[in-house]
Amino acid sequence: MNSKNKVKDPKDKIIQEITAEGIDFFVRFMQMMGMPRSIGEIYGLLYFSEEPLSMENVTQSLGMSVGSASQGLKSLRNMKAIRTSYKIGERKDYFIAESEFRHLFSTFIRDEIVPHLESAKDRTEKMSELSDKLPSENKEFLKQRIGKLNRLQKAATKVLPTLSTLLRF
Amino acid sequence: MNSKNKVKDPKDKIIQEITAEGIDFFVRFMQMMGMPRSIGEIYGLLYFSEEPLSMENVTQSLGMSVGSASQGLKSLRNMKAIRTSYKIGERKDYFIAESEFRHLFSTFIRDEIVPHLESAKDRTEKMSELSDKLPSENKEFLKQRIGKLNRLQKAATKVLPTLSTLLRF
DNA sequence: CAATCATTTCAAATAAAAATGAAACTTTAG
DNA sequence: CTAAAGTTTCATTTTTATTTGAAATGATTG
Numbered sequence: 001m002n003s004k005n006k007v008k009d010p011k012d013k014i015i016q017e018i019t020a021e022g023i024d025f026f027v028r029f030m031q032m033m034g035m036p037r038s039i040g041e042i043y044g045l046l047y048f049s050e051e052p053l054s055m056e057n058v059t060q061s062l063g064m065s066v067g068s069a070s071q072g073l074k075s076l077r078n079m080k081a082i083r084t085s086y087k088i089g090e091r092k093d094y095f096i097a098e099s100e101f102r103h104l105f106s107t108f109i110r111d112e113i114v115p116h117l118e119s120a121k122d123r124t125e126k127m128s129e130l131s132d133k134l135p136s137e138n139k140e141f142l143k144q145r146i147g148k149l150n151r152l153q154k155a156a157t158k159v160l161p162t163l164s165t166l167l168r169f
Numbered sequence: 170m171n172s173k174n175k176v177k178d179p180k181d182k183i184i185q186e187i188t189a190e191g192i193d194f195f196v197r198f199m200q201m202m203g204m205p206r207s208i209g210e211i212y213g214l215l216y217f218s219e220e221p222l223s224m225e226n227v228t229q230s231l232g233m234s235v236g237s238a239s240q241g242l243k244s245l246r247n248m249k250a251i252r253t254s255y256k257i258g259e260r261k262d263y264f265i266a267e268s269e270f271r272h273l274f275s276t277f278i279r280d281e282i283v284p285h286l287e288s289a290k291d292r293t294e295k296m297s298e299l300s301d302k303l304p305s306e307n308k309e310f311l312k313q314r315i316g317k318l319n320r321l322q323k324a325a326t327k328v329l330p331t332l333s334t335l336l337r338f
Numbered sequence: 339c340a341a342t343c344a345t346t347t348c349a350a351a352t353a354a355a356a357a358t359g360a361a362a363c364t365t366t367a368g
Numbered sequence: 369c370t371a372a373a374g375t376t377t378c379a380t381t382t383t384t385a386t387t388t389g390a391a392a393t394g395a396t397t398g
Contacts, residue, residue: 011303018299018311025292025318032285034203036386050310055345065388070346091343091396099314101321116201123194130187134180141219142187145268149194152270152338159335166328169321205356224375234358239376260366260373 019048023062033108035075038064042072043081043097043104052085052094079107102168109160117160120153188217192231202277204244207233211241212250212266212273221254221263248276271337278329286329289322 023044030040041062046053053061058069073095076082080103085094127146131139192213199209210231215222222230227238242264245251249272254263296315300308 011307014299014302015307015311018296018315021292021296021299022314022318025289028285028288032281038387048311048314066345067347067389068387071387074346093344099317101317112201116197119197120194123190127187127190130183130190133183138180138184142184142217145191145217146187148268148270148338149191152336155336155338159332162335163328163332166331167321167324169317169324207357235375236359236377237357240357243376262374 015048019045022048030104033104034112036072038062038068039072039075042069043076046082046095046097047099049097052087052096054092054094056092058095079103081107100169102164105164105167109164113160117153117157120149121157124150124153184217188214191217202273203281205241207231207237208241208244211238212245215251215264215266216268218266221256221265223261223263225261227264248272248280250276269338271333274333274336278333282329286322286326289318290326293319293322 023041026044026047027037027040030043031037041064042058045058045061055066055069055073058064058073059066062069064072073082076095077084080098082095082097085096087094124146127142128150131142131146134142192210195213195216196206196209199212200206210233211227214227214230224235224238224242227233227242228235231238233241242251245264246253249267251264251266254265256263293315297312297319300311300315303311
């Protein structure tokens with residue numbers, strides 16, 4: 001249905017194309033960090049929108065259920081990747097993407113990496129204790145392997161702050 | 170075959186405990202890199218075994234199906250995280266863990282990270298081209314956002330080799 | 339306060355990922 | 369060559385993650 005009265009501005013088409021590419025970018029990016037595609041979609045949409053968008057805007061633009069949109073916006077707010085923007089005389093909440101990615105990273109590191117490293121630390125300590133109880137003939141091999149795990153865990157812990165800094169925008 | 174010895178040696182119990190902790194360590198570790206738990210289990214078992222193990226050893230020790238074991242061993246061989254060890258007069262293949270983790274990392278980076286970064290590069294380039302076609306009033310905001318993506322992608326590309334080096338054991 | 343609009347919650351549906359195991363295939367031994 | 373051992377493949381099942389949408393909850397307005 002091509003209504004001739006409803007003039008399609010070619011510039012809107014380009015903006016739409018850019019947004020589509022950008023959403024794709026973030027969907028992949030977020031999936032790399034183990035996040036559901038819906039979150040990448042929402043963030044991508046907001047990232048390329050100059051205007052704050054409501055939840056309704058999100059569900060309509062992305063063809064997404066209200067449940068997903070609500071959950072996704074909540075997650076993004078928790079990780080400080082978006083923030084709300086109040087419009088006077090409007091009942092709805094409006095959302096803006098926080099364009100600094102460090103929020104995304106630091107939440108990811110805090111929630112996904114740090115707990116792993118901590119449990120890894122406990123684990124290698126427990127293994128060390130256990131290996132001390134072994135007769136020396138068996139100790140050699142296991143101690144060496146446990147030592148390697150320990151060094152890996154230590155190095156990873158040390159690398160993290162550096163990494164966060166390097167990716168700080 | 171040492172399976173004939175059914176006497177419970179307390180030292181075997183400790184070795185088993187260490188192995189169990191270690192397997193857990195690798196299951197989490199591999200899951201952090203988006204790999205199935207079966208692969209972490211197999212690698213963990215081999216990492217703490219002084220003797221090379223056969224596929225049968227793996228399925229029995231871990232209570233895992235032959236299909237999973239075969240697939241898992243294949244993946245681990247592909248990423249050079251384990252290697253085969255031929256025993257004369259034995260038909261089975263025997264496997265040894267490669268204890269240097271750099272194999273795991275570099276495969277992960279090559280297969281999971283690099284392709285993403287490459288597609289990110291293509292994507293940002295395409296977005297830049299598109300944004301050049303826009304009238305200047307709209308350009309400002311979008312160009313700035315695209316520029317940020319571009320810098321993120323560039324920084325990530327630059328950080329990768331450093332990261333690999335820091336985690337080289 | 340009741341009517342309306344907006345948002346959240348969560349049980350159920352759907353989709354995606356991983357594991358299973360039997361059949362097919364490959365290799366070696368006799 | 370044939371039989372047995374070892375391994376791989378892959379259709380099916382199981383498990384896990386994500387999405388949906390209707391009902392419950394909350395918030396605002398006249």
